[in-house]
Amino acid sequence: MNQINITPKDISRIFWELIYGTEENFSPLDRANLLNTISKLDILRYQEIADESSQAEVRLHYNETTGSTTPAQAIGLYYITKYFRPLRVIEIGTWIGKSTVSIASAIDTYSQAGEIVTCDVTNDIKIPFEGKTKITQFPKQDSNQMLQQLSGTYDLVFIDGKIMHKDIPLLKNLITPKTIFVIDDFEGLAKGVENVSILRDKIDLLKSHYLIMPPNEKILNDHRFKTTSTTAVIVPMKTFTLAVSH
Ligand SMILES: C[S@@+](CC[C@H](N)C(=O)[O-])C[C@H]1O[C@@H](n2cnc3c(N)ncnc32)[C@H](O)[C@@H]1O
Numbered sequence: 001m002n003q004i005n006i007t008p009k010d011i012s013r014i015f016w017e018l019i020y021g022t023e024e025n026f027s028p029l030d031r032a033n034l035l036n037t038i039s040k041l042d043i044l045r046y047q048e049i050a051d052e053s054s055q056a057e058v059r060l061h062y063n064e065t066t067g068s069t070t071p072a073q074a075i076g077l078y079y080i081t082k083y084f085r086p087l088r089v090i091e092i093g094t095w096i097g098k099s100t101v102s103i104a105s106a107i108d109t110y111s112q113a114g115e116i117v118t119c120d121v122t123n124d125i126k127i128p129f130e131g132k133t134k135i136t137q138f139p140k141q142d143s144n145q146m147l148q149q150l151s152g153t154y155d156l157v158f159i160d161g162k163i164m165h166k167d168i169p170l171l172k173n174l175i176t177p178k179t180i181f182v183i184d185d186f187e188g189l190a191k192g193v194e195n196v197s198i199l200r201d202k203i204d205l206l207k208s209h210y211l212i213m214p215p216n217e218k219i220l221n222d223h224r225f226k227t228t229s230t231t232a233v234i235v236p237m238k239t240f241t242l243a244v245s246h
Helices: 008-025 026-052 055-062 071-084 098-108 145-146 167-172 192-201 204-208 217-220
Strands: 088-092 115-120 134-139 156-159 180-183 209-212 232-236
Touching: 008 071, 008 209, 008 217, 026 071, 026 098, 071 098, 071 156, 071 180, 088 098, 088 145, 098 115, 098 156, 115 145, 115 192, 145 167, 167 192, 180 192, 192 204, 192 232, 204 209
Parallel strands: 088 115, 088 156, 115 134, 156 180
Antiparallel strands: 180 232, 209 232
16 A cells, blocks of 8 residues: 655645644734834834944845845744743844744743743843733843853743753753744754754754745745745644544
């Protein structure tokens, strides 16, 4: 009998269709509100430039192709969060906080006890957020400095900066087999590809996890996004079950 081979590409497509499909629980008004809230954060880009001219140099060292979160990515992060319901989140790369606010806004919909810790080595921009989720910023600190100060375990790690090899032993102590990793800039030679390679190479736990490639243009177009997304996700195999109807 022939078998059906389900490829990583198939799994990624199904994953994003499910994630963006959660839109059914998300009214058009909510979507517009989130996009409106994060677009207001764009003004913070100019605050950074006014603060320090040498930041571009530091930024280049850690992260060559910087940019903030696109609407498709912001809503993707919001949906991923709503889907997996993490309570404790680590973020590496705050910058103007579009991703932080997207995750925090999602946590706010199901819990009053959520917390996000977030660091950025090049700036100290204060993220305005009035929701319930507690955001603790580690301004002008790199991932290694922040990770050294954390304890307990985290449910989701969002990486939008460039991780360092010395971060790995610290990260290992802060995750569980259920922790989900979301990695931005997963395309070509961008930092996300290197981040994924370091994580999967150095953290044994993640060897048995599944790598979800970024959503393709068709999925995004189907959900009315004009922007792209380079968000990859590393999820435990157990995330997937085969539902059989009797
Ligand atoms: C693409 S931007 C982040 C955009 C942000 N998530 C947003 O939505 O506005 C990447 C940021 O990560 C910071 N960064 C890169 N590597 C880092 C590291 N190892 N630790 C802390 N920050 C880092 C850079 O300074 C840069 O500001």
